[in-house]
Amino acid sequence: MRKLFLTGILAWGLAQAGWSQVTFPRNGVYDERPGLYAFTNATIIVDPKTTLEGATLLIRNGRIEAVGKTVSIPAGTVVADLKGKRIYPALVDIESDYGMPALQRNAPGGGRGAPQYDSNKKGAYNWNQAIQPEVDAGAIFKANVQQANELRRLGFGAVVTHPHDGIARGNSVLVTLADDRENNVVIRDRVSAHYSFSKGTSTQTYPNSPMGAVALLRQTYYDADWYKKAGKTVESNLSLEAFNQLQSLPSVFEVPDRLGVLRADKIGEEFGVQYIIKSAGDEYQRLDEIKATGGSLIVPLNFPQAYDVEDAWDADNVTLAEMKHWEMAPANPGMLAKAGVPFALTTANLRNKTDFWSNLRKAIEYGLTEQQALTALTTTPAQLLKIDNEVGSLKPGLLANFLVTSDNLFSADNVILENWVRGRQYVYLDKNAPDWRGTYNLTIGDRSNLKLNITGKPGKLEYQILADTAKITPKVALANDLISLQIQLNKKQGGTTRLTGYREGTTLKGEGELPDGKAVKWSATLAQPFTASATKPDTVATDRAKKTAPEYGKLLYPFVGMGNLEKPKAQTLLIRNATVWTNEKDGILTSADVLVQNGKIAKVGKGLAAPAGAQVVDGTGKHLTNGIIDEHSHIALYSINEGGQSSSAEVRMGDVINSEDINIYRQLAGGVTTSQLLHGSANSIGGQSAIVKLKWGEAPQDLLVKGADGFIKFALGENVKQANWGDAVRIRFPQTRMGVEQVYFDHFTRAREYDNAWKAYNSMSAKEKAKAVPPRRDVELDALAEILNKKRFITCHSYVQSEINMLMKVADSLGFKVNTFTHILEGYKVADKMAKHGVGGSTFADWWAYKMEVKDAIPYNAALMARAGVVVSINSDDAEMARRLNQEAAKAVEYGGISEEEAWKMVTLNPAKLLHLDNRLGSIRSGKDADLVLWNNNPLAVYARPEKTIIDGTIYFDAQDDDRKRDDLQKERARLIQKMLTAKAGGAQTQRPTFRRQRMWHCEDVEGVMAEGEEQTEQGK
Template sequence: MLINNKIIISCGIISSLVSHPIFAEANPIVPVNKLTAFTNAELIIAPGKRLSNATLLVENNRIKAIIEEDGIPAAALKVDLSGYTIYPGFIDPFTDYAIEFEYPKLGLKRPVYDIKRIGGNAENGAIHAEKEWFNYVYPNKERAKDWINNGFTSVQSSKLDGIFRGTGVSLSLADKNANEVIYRARSQPFMAFDKGTSEQDYPESLMGSIALIRQTFADANWYNQNKSKPVNSSTSPQMEFNIAFERLDNLAEKQIVFETKNLNDLLRAANLLKEHKQPANLLASGQEYARLNELKALNYPLILPLNYPQAPDVGTDDADREVSLAELRHWERAPTNPAAVANAGIPFAFTQFGIKTDAFWPRLRQAIAQGLSEDKALAALTTQAAEMAGTADFTGKLAPGYMADFVITKGNIFKDGQIYSVWLQGQEQRLRSLSQAKMLGDYQLTLNNLTLDLSLKETGKAGKTTFEGNLSSGEKTIPLTHLTLEDDGRVSFNADLSEAGIQGISRFILWLAKDGIQGRMVDAQSRSNNVAGVAVAPTATQPSTPKADKTQALVSQLTYPNVAYGLTDAPNVEKLHIKNATLWTSDKQGILENADLLMANGRIEKIGQQLTTPSGYQVLDATGKHVTAGIVDEHSHIAINGGTNEGTDAVTAEVRIGDVINPEDVSIYRALAGGVTSAQLLHGSANPIGGQSQLIKMKWGESAEQLKFANAPASIKFALGENVKQSNWGEKFVQRFPQTRMGVKALFEETFDAALAYENALKDYDDLRSSEKKKTLAPRPSYRLQAVAEVLKQQRDVHIHSYVQSEILMFLRLAEAYRFKVQTFTHVLEGYKVASELAAHGAGASTFADWWAYKFEVYDAIPQNACLMQKQGVLTSINSDDYEMQRRLNQEAAKSMMYCGMSKEDAWNMVTINPAKQLRVDEYVGSLTPGKMADIVLWNAEPLSIYAKVTHTWVEGKRYFDREEDQLAQQQVVTERAALIQKILSSDDNAKTGEKVTPLNEPQWHCDTHYQAWGQHHQGAK
């Protein structure tokens, strides 16, 4: 009751309010029971499911019901949405929205081996698995508009920094406090290859990041299996607390969200996670159209950014020469990527990550114009995105019990429809006024005896709406000034009607009537005149012949790999009879004149003279030509992504070149043109014990995994000399032990002893009874020591970078002391001084033909080195260590004939059977021997001649290089480039806009190429 302007509340009412549970909290907010019926709308229930003229009933922050006929509760507030469409709210599964946190910058001096251990964190500064980002959520109303203006109602968010980035959180974009916007406090773990702001040196390379991930998975598994074991003896000491490892328990039950930056990284992330049977959703690069079969086989859902590249600068001759064909192709094909992914049956969601927010809908509509279905697009914004964000049980659909997160549009949002309002947890975020919108259109007004045509339309973008209009009388158009559309549906404007016979400025105010529009006009004499009008339907236009859509017609090819000289079709295994050639067998048969070779099923079947052609075989007359086994390169650094050195530690045996193979490197194709069919890809020489090597076949167009030489023995790169002790680079980058040659020897001994101790600890634990294992701490796994232990057990071959005789002898004695054999000394330019010792040990030598004096430790190199070592019984080969030299290894082999009179056969063997033996694959390749793989090269002249050219190269019976086809390919590249450049030059400005892309053009790696020397550190530093 109201007494003397004061409100009096009875004690009974106070008692009732205080007893309400919500008053248990400070500053209570009594909820308002809102029941709203959005009627006569087109409801998009879910992808592929729509209802016309239906009602969405919302109560508080949830959808209460979908009503198709009568049945709207009398108490409901009705909102008439005739002519409007309601979509489920859109969801972005990859953002960093509302995370208020920055990692401290410690400003540590190099080298940084250890970080500050705080609160049980991990040993490496790129591992933040302990972070649960709901703890740092602080909603940002202004930033939320970046998503809301495009129809997004919720996001999944994480701090995007580090390799293990912690557990994300799914959030509403509503303007509420953090407690109310958190949908899933712990959604999915986030990861990446980029170590972010970590000041720790390790890792600096891509292979180092992958090794750290692999080791961390193993560490976490070990920790969580052993943390509950009792502490009762020296065999089971106190395990350190590690919250990062603890948070990684049961990771296989979660969907990791993994960020990648390019297509190769996407595929290697998928392979790495598949290795650990780990579910995941992968942030894609926008280039997935180029490798769909590989992606489909790996079976991981993708998060697709709409990051279409800016048109390359091709305005001048100088500019277009700097643009690769791959860049030109990607500019044209990027908008086709979503449709290609959808057609391949790969699940995907969309994200705004990496683009300007106002580009999102134009880009998505481009994708639809290029063949993406609207249902697939909607699923990528709703149901599929909700699955990835962990909120599919209450977001992503219009369904009873789901959050009242929805979008109201006028028209088809995937064509030209506009968003009018976004509802977040039942609260409206208005972008355009529905009342204003009802006034828009064309009208015929009657003013006294005057007939005027009025046109009102909307301009501007969501959240910044403006309006335009004009009156017309006959052929005269009269602009409107001070045009205002009010939220209550009224429109007012001024107009000069002098042309229509009414002098002065007239002021109009109009509002909707039952059958049209009505209002009044006040003339210059302040006289009021009634105005009435009827809506006019848009004038129907005669259908015209549709113009060809420039975005639909693709002029680029799609090849494998999708770069210049890529293949349009995979080569087939040939059944072939090569006749009348000179065969360089590289085995005991020597050189055979006028001989034949049969190959089928990827193998050499038979060699001899005047062989009969079996049924079904093609015949190639090689009269005057020469056939050899494919060249084998013992030492190469081609086809590697993200660095050839993990030089941040003296021992990095855990890193694997096999993790970072780049199948798009044109050096593979160029190697084939030089007759090379196999190469060992080695870690660099920045540290004494580098990473694990990978032998590959030059299968141009195949995947990274398919390039790997099956059944090749495991190997590893060791190194001696100036690079190892940082003679020329340590001061600039890192200064770490060892700094001297004697320090290198000490490091080897220390590491070998640690590996032996590790193996003994594993054996001792394995020997325990089951009951004892339950009470004993298992040895912590170490991929680093495991690889070194494999060397000591002669399960992993050592190929060691070397120069001077003193260190060569040191390592020979060290190997013999630890009872393993050195497989090959590579470079070994003073090998001639210790050739007898090399031969006695059984080590091979892979050297340069005539490199010398390029640094101090090479001053004593001589071009007779290969001959002198071979004469002492050392298995000797010639290697490239250089992508250019690899294409002319045939000529490098011939140099020993000039320098020291080596025979043709011995010279040729140094690039075929000898390196095959050093790599222990001579049972498969290296000679023209029946039963071996058909890795074969056809030359137009004697292969040791400087005039010799490769005409064909087969790898396992497939023709990967054909000189005639190469000539055609060169012309096709010119033609395609010209067509794409013309398309760019003739395109409108909209087709040229996009993200400014800096392609990740890998440098040509060498033994001593340190990753930081490339200029853009892998950890993100400038």
């Protein structure tokens, strides 16, 4: 053992000598040695595609000098014979927080506490604390011995680390995991730039929503560009200076889920940046869309635990999506690889880093090949961040970061014997220690019919003694070549046999004592040595293929209860012999046909012939209408209010569409086909709306109505002036209804000046522009200028007549029009003025008295406005009401004496007019979009139920298919529950189900930016 001990000390000393600390004086004798090591006769995996048998690795001064089968070994080299061992490149994690300061989270500003509108950060930095590109990870990095050792034991040799704090997070640093001074650990500073949708530890009120985070980052890109071109002459801004410097680096964007990948990529497209996305592990749910981005991913292995569903009531708190994700998450890396999406793997998000290898092997079991796994942990991360000239493979010139393993790296029997970091040796198990594993013929005294099986892996051996048919597990203590065993050979007689001995070649022998005190001799002769797995890194894939692959359920689009097994496709449809509500001059047609082709209404008439391949739908006794249009909705959004400022015109609801929201499907079942997704009413000027078709199963961008005009939400009343928010919050201007008016005058005056400045600049010649300072692009004022230029239109939350008059007056004085007053519950008082201004009204049928400013509402409001010449629609503003908008329209017949056709137009053609989409939607006419609903009864009847809901010629809801989906959902839940029960019985760790009520958004709801995705819980169980 003396030789082994000295070799280890020598290796450590020479490794130290390889680090010539020229800038740090030493207290003692200088020992400068070349740090020359040769590892011979090894199986060397140079990179995932190159394996050399019986090869040599030569390193000098912490770097690889040569690798191959004919390497010449210089004199003075320390040589280690690694016959039977393997050498792999050390793993690389490019999404680490190793060595970064712990984040100090304080109580956030905003919400119901005292808001913080200005940044608390001192110095010439950005106005918003969440934008901190000046953070230099290399300057704040501090080596951590405990963390480094934890990662080294897993096989990592280097990481790219940065602080995970803020929306713009600064740069990262490449460091090794050596236990050394930071000067000797940092390899390269400023490796990559980092971004996210989370404002992190910022206590500033803005942003308080995911869409605000998007807007803030977009504005920062524009500010940085302006600062680079002209802004330095106006102000000094260290944050924008740093932001510009980061643009030459690879950009990494951390997102909360698969839809976040698409959201981040959209920002990248706007600014010409191809982000590397740090994802959440659920990308398989939107694989086609994610592949289409053309980006690369950094993927965690944080697979969820099974839920403890033994209690039936607890099981009801687990959604189908959660159950299916538990089952399918391990398949995510393999599915990404099969789809050709480049990705690196990371330890980030693991509850315990020790789960890394078990989760990785599980991913391999579910379809990821070993070569793909090694690629994702070595060459790909190095290439993504352009550090492949330092780490990621075992090529000459790279850092001497490598692993010495007992077996195939991905084998469950493998042990990482040594991890060499920049030429420094870290020993985790003596590579020269004998392998005790195998089957032995065991003799104890006069008993010779025994077998001793030693299995497991080096460093964690398992023992079992076979005595006739009995299987006995002894207690074993092993120290170097000495062994002691305690065995209960005969349970009937009782007592413990104690044996002590040593290893001599392949034989174990020694002396012991039986339970009765009699001394015995014992021996164990090796009969069959332990068989290691194949030597090449990916050959066990063949063996794995012979095993039964884990079974898991099918994908759903979207990945929630009532999702589709396949995305619905457009069809040629002929709906025959129905009562057709045209909303045109033809009125209601009886026994009529409607032909749908290529997503459009092709013909309307009687006796139409069915084209070849058309699906014929019998409409006898049924009513066919166009789809309901909800002018005021808050479904399918991650949040609805950015209330951090009086104006949030810069935010876009299109940035936070949640296409997985079960309310989309529920509203299809109520005949709704189109919704305007509005910002809430937390501020005078809200955000830009999104007009979507409820295409259940499609991704967010595919829900948007292409070519639709832009709209924006304004608000009046109690919410805007924060009347009900509590005294601590009453800081933000405005605090009165008078102040609201001044907000509009101020912002539109600024928007006019801004617009004029850009028009003047754009009219300049190239020579004039070269001398001029360009205006600063302001995404908030862009939206307001679009209103002035009649390119964006206002939907205003309103109640009392005085404020309704006020906004029309402001609009008239500043030269723009209000498009729609929504809620408008006192509209009947000012209907004549509304008609004169040309503004429409989108109202409730009979909601009133739910707060003071609604006390004068009456159920005749819609009818009275309509009779005054106002275009009137009836909206929901509520996920549940939207399912019954046909009945809300019927109330106009009951309360106001409106005809059935005109009442029906209030939820179809009139909202289409208000949204400027009546040339495409709202009636059944040749050439219009085929957005249709087939009802079993008069659509205004309480008995009416949609049998089919069609959007652009595609059936997105079918009552018969709905019954099948419910049965399938119940069966799938039952299957998964049984699988989880089996997993728990088999010893799997479980998590307790947590009840979470689905968030149904309303105008006044505010959600923090940190909680993105948390509020949307799929309830279609």
